[in-house]
Amino acid sequence: MSVLYPKVVFIGLGLIASSMALAMRAANLCEVIVGHARSKETRDVALEIGLVDAVFADPIAAVQDADLVVLALPVGAMGEMAALIGPHLKAGTTVTDVGSVKVAVILAVQPHLPVNVHFIPGHPIAGTEFSGPRSGFARLFQGRWWLLTPHPEVDTQAFARLCELCRKMGAKVDQMDAAHHDLVLAVTSHTPHLIAYTMVGVADDLGRVTDSEVIQYSAAGFRDFTRIASSDPTMWRDVFLNNKEATLEILGRFTDELAQLQNAIRLGDGAHLHAYFTRTRAIRRNIIDAGQDTSAANFGRDAKETTTKS
Numbered sequence: 001m002s003v004l005y006p007k008v009v010f011i012g013l014g015l016i017a018s019s020m021a022l023a024m025r026a027a028n029l030c031e032v033i034v035g036h037a038r039s040k041e042t043r044d045v046a047l048e049i050g051l052v053d054a055v056f057a058d059p060i061a062a063v064q065d066a067d068l069v070v071l072a073l074p075v076g077a078m079g080e081m082a083a084l085i086g087p088h089l090k091a092g093t094t095v096t097d098v099g100s101v102k103v104a105v106i107l108a109v110q111p112h113l114p115v116n117v118h119f120i121p122g123h124p125i126a127g128t129e130f131s132g133p134r135s136g137f138a139r140l141f142q143g144r145w146w147l148l149t150p151h152p153e154v155d156t157q158a159f160a161r162l163c164e165l166c167r168k169m170g171a172k173v174d175q176m177d178a179a180h181h182d183l184v185l186a187v188t189s190h191t192p193h194l195i196a197y198t199m200v201g202v203a204d205d206l207g208r209v210t211d212s213e214v215i216q217y218s219a220a221g222f223r224d225f226t227r228i229a230s231s232d233p234t235m236w237r238d239v240f241l242n243n244k245e246a247t248l249e250i251l252g253r254f255t256d257e258l259a260q261l262q263n264a265i266r267l268g269d270g271a272h273l274h275a276y277f278t279r280t281r282a283i284r285r286n287i288i289d290a291g292q293d294t295s296a297a298n299f300g301r302d303a304k305e306t307t308t309k310s
């Protein structure tokens, strides 16, 4: 395969950056990978496990002569980082980000980048609950969507090249308006995370009352919530603070529907509950048919590992 960007620089060396670095190396999509992370520990690990050819404590030193810069840090830190590195980018460099929110990132980053740099915001819809440079794996993006939210006047060659990179890392690429992206992700990712955080918090309060029964008799549904709710606190704090309107809009709808279900339970309205659960079951089928999840029971996990007491 051909090299798409001779020198790639990752700002932030966590799950997404490390997965991208491994995927790029596996497909020979670049010649040199350079990184910057905040802590010495992360920088040392990234170098030790071969994610990067060089690391720099100073982001300005890292981006020298870069062909592609990937902002792979929490969305709340991207604007300040762009202000720091913007004046040091060479003409023609492509800058992308992998942030889970798009409008706020564009508003924070774009003003700091020179006009001769191509900023193409992006978001791979792929991840796990793990963080840091050791958590990455090359297949993370296989068959997953990579959403790009470019400005309408984006340089078409730069855009085509970034699309090719995403595809060669295994992803399917789609283009979307940034505000629409934020609304869609509020439904599919951000609000579900908030609900998981809340449910685990409620169970934790109960756990104190019931002397750890919540953990001991944890059923599959609750364990899935705990997996989601163990995601990085900084990343998710920044997601909610930066996708405020869309998340509040969807949360409002959620609480309305929850109140209706609450009422149906109170009134013994089984028909309402059954109809509602039948509709939601069909959504799971659609996700499987779209190739976005496995049809195997319990997400294909080994039955022995997942036996519950419920």
Ligand code: NAP
Residues within 6 Å of the ligand: 011, 012, 013, 014, 015, 016, 017, 036, 037, 038, 039, 040, 042, 043, 072, 073, 074, 075, 077, 098, 099, 100, 101, 123, 124, 125, 126, 127, 128, 129, 130, 131, 132, 133, 232, 235, 239
């Ligand atoms: P991660 O594993 O937690 O890694 C974050 C990296 O950013 C670390 O290397 C950290 O450095 C660095 N960092 C944090 N704050 C910084 C700052 N102020 N200055 C410089 N470096 C800083 O994060 P991730 O999961 O890869 O997420 C990165 C981005 O991808 C986020 O914007 C997130 O919204 C997005 N995203 C995440 C997922 C997911 O499932 N995790 C999926 C799609 C998109 P230290 O280690 O030195 O602290």
